[in-house]
Amino acid sequence: MKLAYKILLPTLILFIISCGDNASxxxxxxxxxxxxxxxIEVEKTVEKxxxxxxxxxxxxxxxxxxxxxxxxxxLNTPADGSNLEEGMVxxxxxxxxYELMTQTSDVANKHCANSGKGQHIHLILNNAPYMAKxxxxxxxxxxxxxxxxxxxxxxxxxxxxxxTNASVVFNFTVGDVAFDSIFVTNPKTNEESLxxxxxxxxxxxxxxxxxxxxxxxxxxxxxxxxxxxxxxxLLFDFYLANTTLSEDGNKVKLTIDETxxxxxxxxxxxxxxxxxxxxTFKIELIDNEGNNINSDFxxxxxxxxxxxxxxxxx
Numbered sequence: 001m002k003l004a005y006k007i008l009l010p011t012l013i014l015f016i017i018s019c020g021d022n023a024s025x026x027x028x029x030x031x032x033x034x035x036x037x038x039x040i041e042v043e044k045t046v047e048k049x050x051x052x053x054x055x056x057x058x059x060x061x062x063x064x065x066x067x068x069x070x071x072x073x074x075l076n077t078p079a080d081g082s083n084l085e086e087g088m089v090x091x092x093x094x095x096x097x098y099e100l101m102t103q104t105s106d107v108a109n110k111h112c113a114n115s116g117k118g119q120h121i122h123l124i125l126n127n128a129p130y131m132a133k134x135x136x137x138x139x140x141x142x143x144x145x146x147x148x149x150x151x152x153x154x155x156x157x158x159x160x161x162x163x164t165n166a167s168v169v170f171n172f173t174v175g176d177v178a179f180d181s182i183f184v185t186n187p188k189t190n191e192e193s194l195x196x197x198x199x200x201x202x203x204x205x206x207x208x209x210x211x212x213x214x215x216x217x218x219x220x221x222x223x224x225x226x227x228x229x230x231x232x233x234l235l236f237d238f239y240l241a242n243t244t245l246s247e248d249g250n251k252v253k254l255t256i257d258e259t260x261x262x263x264x265x266x267x268x269x270x271x272x273x274x275x276x277x278x279x280t281f282k283i284e285l286i287d288n289e290g291n292n293i294n295s296d297f298x299x300x301x302x303x304x305x306x307x308x309x310x311x312x313x314x
Contacts, residue, residue, distance in 0.1 A: 049267065054259040056273040058236065065159055065268075066105050071098035072165045073121070073153050080170040080212075086144050089174065093121065093136045093151065098166070101134050104155040112270065113230040114157040122160065124150045124218050124239075127300050132158075144175025146198035148210040148297070150218045152239060158221050159268050160237055169212055169241050176200060179209070208296050215243035215293050217252065217285040219300040222271070228309030234271040238283055248288055255282040262286075276306045 051058040076092040078084055101118040115132065122130040123140070125147050131140065132154070152160050152167035161167070177200045183192045197206035210216065218239040226234065236254070243250050245266050252263040256271070257280055263269075285298035292299060 049265060049269075051261050051263070051269075053261060056256060056259055056271065058254075058261055058263075058269040058271055060265075060267045060269055061110075061159070065110075065155060068098055068153070068161050068166065069163060070096075070165075071153050071161055071163065072096040073098075073151060073168055075151070075168045075170060078170075078172045081172065083173045083177065084142075084175075086175040087141060088139045089142045090139050091123065091133075091137070091151075093168075095121075095136050095153070098153050098161075100136065102156070104157060107156055110157050111229075112157055112233045112235050113226060118156045120154050120156075122150075122152055122154045122158070122220060124220070127218055127297065129223055129302070130220055142174045143202060144177065144200050145202050146173050146177055146200070146207050146209050147171065148212075148216075150216075150239060150241070158223075158235060158237065160220060160239055162239075162266060167239065167241075169216065171209060171212060173198065173200075180206065182206075210294075210297055213242060215250065215285060215298070216241040217243075217283065217298040217300070219281075219283055219302060222281060222304050223302065225305040225307060227307045231274065231276065231306040232272065234274065234304075235268060236271050236281070237268045238266075240266055240285075243285070243293075250288070250293065251286055253284040253286050253290075255284075256280070274306055276308055278303055278305050280304075 047060075048062045049058075049060040072095070074094040074096070076094060077090060098119065100120055103114075103118050107114050117132075117134050121133045121136070123133055124130045125140075125142075126145075127148075148169070148171055150167065150169050154160055177198050180197045180199060181194055182197055184195055185192050195211075196209040198209050199206050218241075220239055221237040222234040238252060245251055245264050247264045252266075254261045254263055256274070280301060280303050282299070282301040284295070284300075285293045287293055
């Protein structure tokens with residue numbers, strides 16, 4: 001169902017930081033050196049996004065984190081569309097050009113929560129909180145139901161690798177599940193569309209089986225409890241499939257407690273300015289008119305806790 005929202009737009013400031021060309025009086029013998037210098041300067045060009053609202057600041061990560069353009073995550077099991085027995089489900093991935101259980105090289109410069117166990121895989125089932133897995137093969141206890149799964153490679157400080165080969169999205173079922181096809185009506189256009197619904201013992205109304213060709217939004221960070229220094233900068237990160245973000249297109253609407261931001265680019269952010277206590281993060285995938293896209297799946301809410309550092313016992 002698509003819903004219209006009245007959005008309080010935050011202040012959006014775009015900074016473009018680039019290195020100027022300081023080369024002068026270059027003779028013909030230095031032509032090759034000049035070309036190399038210009039290429040290096042282009043690589044150092046950084047675009048920073050800062051969003052501010054109600055005392056909160058979202059800043060895109062700059063300098064950007066180490067990239068892993070050749071990293072690959074391949075799913076072996078469970079196969080997309082498979083049906084599995086209830087209980088322990090085995091997940092088997094193949095990881096190439098990426099080292100699990102090692103610290104990302106720039107971790108000392110991030111000054112945010114970091115996993116001491118190193119780089120890992122994030123596994124998200126039905127947009128529930130992710131599971132961090134440090135080996136490519138592991139078991140997860142699952143009850144009867146239909147599952148839409150996202151797995152992606154993560155840096156040690158939980159920032160996702162946002163390349164096509166570093167993630168996989170798939171559907172599977174567990175236990176005794178039956179399927180029905182029903183029509184749902186779009187209230188904005190009054191058009192009907194056919195969806196598949198899974199019927200099983202853990203749901204009364206049926207569970208919509210996600211079409212993996214639709215735009216999909218997944219929540220990743222922040223998560224859980226943060227203490228002391230880790231409360232100053234929280235990594236906000238999400239994952240997209242089958243869509244892009246832009247100023248005049250789809251966006252991610254982020255609501256922190258009652259403060260609203262619209263995010264026009266798929267990049268990670270640091271959140272600063274939160275006080276100690278509980279805070280709610282809600283994300284929604286919206287179109288350019290503020291309408292929810294695939295709202296039965298693309299609206300996710302989390303509550304996190306920020307605590308003061310505990311004093312040492314005397």
